[in-house]
Amino acid sequence: MKTIYFDNNATTRVxxxxxxxxxxxxxxxxxxxxxxxxxxxxxxxxIREARERVAGLLGCDPxxxxxxxxxxxSDNAAIKGAxxxxxxxxxxxxxxxxxxxxxxxxxxxxxxxxxxxxxxxxKQGRLDPAELEERIDDDTAIVTIMxxxxxxxxxxxxxxxxxxxxxxxxxxxxxxxxxxxxxPLNLSKSSxxxxxxxxxxxxxxxxxxxxxxxxxxxxxxxxxxxxQEAGRRAGTENVPGIIGLGKACELAAKHIDEESxxxxxxxxxxxxAIMKSCPDCRINGDTKNRLPxxxxxxxxxxxxxxxxxxxxxxxxxxxxxxxxxxxSLEPSHVLRAMGVPFTAAHGSIRFSLSRYNTEDEVDYTxxxxxxxxxxxxxxxxxxx
Amino acid sequence: MWEYTDKVRDHFFNPRNxxxxxxxxxxxEVGSLACGDALKLTFKLDKDGRIREAKFKTFxxxxxxxxxxxxxxxxxxxxxxxxxxxxxxxxxxYLGGLPEQKMHCSVMGREALEAAIENxxxxxxxxxxxxxxxxCTCFGVTDKEIERVxxxxxxxxxxQVTNYSKAGxxxxxxxxxxxxxxxxVQGEKIKxxxxxxxxxxxxxxNIQKIQLIQQTINEQIxxxxxxxxxxxxxxxxEGNKVVVAFRGMCAQCKLxxxxxxxxxxxxxxxxxxxxxxxxxVKDSTDRSQTPENxx
Numbered sequence: 001m002k003t004i005y006f007d008n009n010a011t012t013r014v015x016x017x018x019x020x021x022x023x024x025x026x027x028x029x030x031x032x033x034x035x036x037x038x039x040x041x042x043x044x045x046x047i048r049e050a051r052e053r054v055a056g057l058l059g060c061d062p063x064x065x066x067x068x069x070x071x072x073x074s075d076n077a078a079i080k081g082a083x084x085x086x087x088x089x090x091x092x093x094x095x096x097x098x099x100x101x102x103x104x105x106x107x108x109x110x111x112x113x114x115x116x117x118x119x120x121x122x123k124q125g126r127l128d129p130a131e132l133e134e135r136i137d138d139d140t141a142i143v144t145i146m147x148x149x150x151x152x153x154x155x156x157x158x159x160x161x162x163x164x165x166x167x168x169x170x171x172x173x174x175x176x177x178x179x180x181x182x183x184p185l186n187l188s189k190s191s192x193x194x195x196x197x198x199x200x201x202x203x204x205x206x207x208x209x210x211x212x213x214x215x216x217x218x219x220x221x222x223x224x225x226x227x228q229e230a231g232r233r234a235g236t237e238n239v240p241g242i243i244g245l246g247k248a249c250e251l252a253a254k255h256i257d258e259e260s261x262x263x264x265x266x267x268x269x270x271x272x273a274i275m276k277s278c279p280d281c282r283i284n285g286d287t288k289n290r291l292p293x294x295x296x297x298x299x300x301x302x303x304x305x306x307x308x309x310x311x312x313x314x315x316x317x318x319x320x321x322x323x324x325x326x327x328s329l330e331p332s333h334v335l336r337a338m339g340v341p342f343t344a345a346h347g348s349i350r351f352s353l354s355r356y357n358t359e360d361e362v363d364y365t366x367x368x369x370x371x372x373x374x375x376x377x378x379x380x381x382x383x384x
Numbered sequence: 385m386w387e388y389t390d391k392v393r394d395h396f397f398n399p400r401n402x403x404x405x406x407x408x409x410x411x412x413e414v415g416s417l418a419c420g421d422a423l424k425l426t427f428k429l430d431k432d433g434r435i436r437e438a439k440f441k442t443f444x445x446x447x448x449x450x451x452x453x454x455x456x457x458x459x460x461x462x463x464x465x466x467x468x469x470x471x472x473x474x475x476x477x478y479l480g481g482l483p484e485q486k487m488h489c490s491v492m493g494r495e496a497l498e499a500a501i502e503n504x505x506x507x508x509x510x511x512x513x514x515x516x517x518x519x520c521t522c523f524g525v526t527d528k529e530i531e532r533v534x535x536x537x538x539x540x541x542x543x544q545v546t547n548y549s550k551a552g553x554x555x556x557x558x559x560x561x562x563x564x565x566x567x568x569v570q571g572e573k574i575k576x577x578x579x580x581x582x583x584x585x586x587x588x589x590n591i592q593k594i595q596l597i598q599q600t601i602n603e604q605i606x607x608x609x610x611x612x613x614x615x616x617x618x619x620x621x622e623g624n625k626v627v628v629a630f631r632g633m634c635a636q637c638k639l640x641x642x643x644x645x646x647x648x649x650x651x652x653x654x655x656x657x658x659x660x661x662x663x664x665v666k667d668s669t670d671r672s673q674t675p676e677n678x679x
Contacts, residue, residue, distance in 0.1 A: 107607065107610070110610065111602050111603065111606055111607055111610075112602070301417070301443060302443065303420065303421065303443060303444050303445050303448070304445075305386075305445035305446055306396070306444070306445050306446050306448075306449060309396065309446045310397075313397065322420065322445070323420045329420070329523070329546070329550050329553030329554065330553070330554060331420070342417070342418040342419075342420070343417040343418060346417070346420045378402065379399060379402055379441060379442055379443075379449060380441060380442070380443045381404075381413070381422055381423070381424040381441035381442065381443055382417060382422070382443055
């Protein structure tokens with residue numbers, strides 16, 4: 001059975017070109033870039049190239065790029081590193097809809113005595129910058145707000161927020177794991193101080209991430225040890241990973257227009273067809289400011305895990321914000337923060353596409369979806 | 385991804401006896417849309433008082449649907465006395481087992497069956513009355529229900545109780561009470577079982593003890609209370625007496641006396657020392673300057 005992969009916000013396939021670029025650095029060119037001999041030392045050039053490619057995609061200076069092991073490490077390093085560099089400030093501002101890589105860190109900081117403010121979102125998952133303006137004060141060390149939400153795809157007005165935070169003298173970090181490669185960014189014209197991204201969300205390998213640190217931003221290193229990454233992140237470089245991520249960024253820059261054209265039109269087709277063919281559905285999230293690849297749809301009266309298993313039988317991969325898929329008993333914190341009724345949150349399905357998806361795949365899913373929904377609704381005691 | 389047995393998958397993809405018997409003898413309805421799963425079970429008896437036909441309608445995940453389907457098959461041909469003896473474990477075993485976190489689906493099946501039998505015996509009374517007092521307000525689970533899953537499935541931890549009955553899976557504030565119920569039901573059995581030895585080696589000095597108490601409050605207790613809009617402050621330690629004050633939601637909670645103190649005491653005994661006991665200061669606004677993080 002063919003796999004139809006609509007779960008690209010969870011992870012993506014590694015691009016063929018990326019894999020080719022990485023291959024020589026496992027068994028052949030396995031040297032350590034810190035070594036004095038040519039065999040190892042020459043690897044440094046490839047890492048430099050990767051750094052330039054990442055900087056090219058982000059529109060920043062290569063010196064502002066630190067390679068890490070994943071998006072989660074970048075988030076941890078950014079938040080904890082900024083706080084350590086500003087020991088006299090004790091307040092952190094974030095949102096209720098952050099990824100756990102940020103939210104768990106903030107809640108842990110709260111237990112350590114920091115004041116943590118979690119900004120609310122409205123029914124469409126939008127932030128109110130006025131609330132931030134009201135809550136930010138002289139004691140605020142860092143504001144950390146995601147660029148785009150992983151579950152709904154809602155994009156926050158990050159440039160506006162970054163400017164506001166800069167004007168108030170706090171550090172601004174954004175978890176841009178879902179945004180990079182899907183929407184164009186230009187950090188040279190931005191007030192963002194710190195930005196996290198992850199390789200495997202943009203057709204790069206797993207196990208590698210980036211923390212962008214704007215020149216002049218004070219940050220205490222999170223990982224201590226050797227002098228790698230100019231002393232800002234110790235630990236032997238994940239050489240193939242970094243090289244792969246560099247290539248993935250180069251490809252992302254090349255294909256960025258496809259995201260807002262091809263990928264978006266596939267997503268729109270999938271979404272509108274499902275909304276038309278399945279009654280009692282709703283789209284979760286602000287459809288005007290949304291990643292071009294993400295659709296989050298709630299199906300009333302049926303449960304998300306059951307839908308996923310039915311989809312899985314047809315080889316279609318998606319994900320759900322229902323309680324049953326998380327192993328906890330409560331549905332997604334993002335949908336709850338948006339005030340999506342529990343009944344709809346339990347039946348939410350996220351489809352996230354990529355440039356590798358085809359129209360045929362979308363058509364096949366459009367054909368199967370009403371069948372699945374009707375089948376489960378026949379079982380449901382809430383449908384007459 | 386959940387590891388489901390072939391039998392679970394079969395009953396999910398090909399559910400048996402879907403629907404609703406119109407002139408049913410017994411009707412059982414449990415769960416709700418908000419809880420994430422719900423089941424309506426109907427049955428019809430033959431002239432010998434055996435279940436001739438059973439049908440279900442279920443809102444829920446794959447294991448909830450499979451559990452309901454398999455239940456309708458199991459009870460066919462049973463007398464009501466026999467059906468009343470079916471436990472959630474029987475249902476789960478029939479499916480070749482369920483993932484631990486999904487055991488509450490089998491409990492929902494048993495509850496619906498009981499509700500349907502009760503409905504028949506009560507002469508068509510629709511409303512199922514809850515027995516005992518509600519312990520978990522998030523999911524509406526009573527002490528009697530918890531006692532029963534503990535007994536029938538030989539459970540020994542709060543986590544297991546949550547997996548089997550959902551109790552404690554929301555805000556978590558009832559965990560202390562659940563722990564007490566487990567203790568009550570399992571009694572000696574638990575005490576005999578080897579304690580998962582959090583006992584620290586050697587005797588603690590006073591400073592070590594206070595630091596450990598503060599650390600336990602910071603890491604183990606406060607996060608749970610925070611989830612519920614509350615907070616806790618360590619006021620003093622005198623010998624084995626730990627004096628704490630509750631803040632926010634916890635301070636106003638009428639149950640604070642019973643539940644909060646018990647949760648805190650249980651945690652401190654687990655992580656610091658068996659001999660500790662907790663006292664609560666009711667009005668300690670004047671002590672709000674007590675420095676936190678003494679550790």
